[in-house]
Amino acid sequence: MLTQTKTAPEAVTETRSNSIAFYDFHPQFDSMLSEVWQGLSETPKKIHPKFFYDARGSQLFDQICQLDEYYPTRTEVAILEKYKQEIAELAGEYAALIEMGSGSSHKIRILLDAMQPAAYLPLDISRDHLISSSQRLAEEYPWLDVHAACIDYSTAWKLPYRAEKGQKVAFFPGSSIGNFDPEDAHNLLKEIAQLVGPKGNLIIGVDRVKDKNILEAAYNDHSGITAQFNLNLLQRINEELDANFDLNNFSHKAFFNTELNRIEMHLTSNIPQYIKVAGKTFFFEQDETLHTESSYKYSIENFTQLALNAGFKCKQIWSDEKDWFSVYFLQVN
Ligand SMILES: C[S@@+](CC[C@H](N)C(=O)[O-])C[C@H]1O[C@@H](n2cnc3c(N)ncnc32)[C@H](O)[C@@H]1O
Helix, strand or coil: CCCCCCCCCCCCEEEECCCEEEEECCCCHHHHHHHHHHHHHCCCEECCHHHHCCHHHHHHHHHHHHCCCCHHHHHHHHHHHHHHHHHHHHHCCCCEEEEECCCCCCCHHHHHHHHCCCEEEEEECCHHHHHHHHHHHHHHCCCCEEEEEECCCCCCCCCCCCCCCCCEEEEECCCHHHHCCHHHHHHHHHHHHHHHCCCCEEEEEEECCCCHHHHHHHCCCCCCHHHHHHHHHHHHHHHHHCECCCHHHEEEEEEEECCCCEEEEEEEECCCEEEEECCEEEEECCCCEEEEEEEECCCHHHHHHHHHHCCEEEEEEEECCCCCEEEEEEEEC
């Protein structure tokens, strides 16, 4: 659940290098520990997918984006390439371009020349990856004012930078909205609507419901990179929360849940086992799973309705020829 009532944390550090301003709202050890303890105490066990993204998790995700089976990245990139001028025209004059979950800031490069933002604000939870990606981008685009912020957008958060007068545009690619259960997705879209303000815009990439085999292949690649990405979560918990997961005793599992229209990623316990995390013990039955990610897939109708309920009207939708992925241009009502 998004905790909307919590007060957003203040930036703990603000750093200005030659190329970027960086604001650190990074979630601390205590909040990660309590969320992991909580998730492992529930039935079924679960851990929030935001914890995938330490430096290695971000690198593995970048590798996933290159895989043959992982169609979402190349499909969304092709849509953005094809329609970037239209996107820029719809955005018109505006003050700041804010990217949610910017990762390696690869997709924004497609839009920058056409959209010419005065300021670009990449927001991501993966601190080191965010800093290096933002610095590389700022070096490539010396005319661009880059304000990067390490935040967790699944909890209360705020922008570190007050955009000058004019509209704000948010960019939320990668179908990351699909990682939220529908109620949380609704709340996050409402927060983005507040962030960009009246008549503000959101450009968002959303994966579509499609053949189960294509979906399942995308999360079960032959080279095993997605499995490594999934298992890296346990490695991270071992390193950061003093846990003793043996990665050989867990297996990657991903399947399409047709009832809920979502891919589910799990880690299955291969044996009965006790695991310690920062002094607290948890028992896994043989074949018990730890739910690590959901990735909801949306029809155009369902996503348009979700956006409408959150206060956005849909100005344009672009899709690929196979109708596998869509990019929406939304405007706050
Ligand atoms: C699926 S990847 C998408 C990356 C990139 N936007 C793309 O389209 O390829 C999700 C990105 O969102 C970031 N992320 C995940 N959960 C987050 C959270 N709760 N708050 C901020 N960033 C988050 C991850 O670090 C990662 O870079």
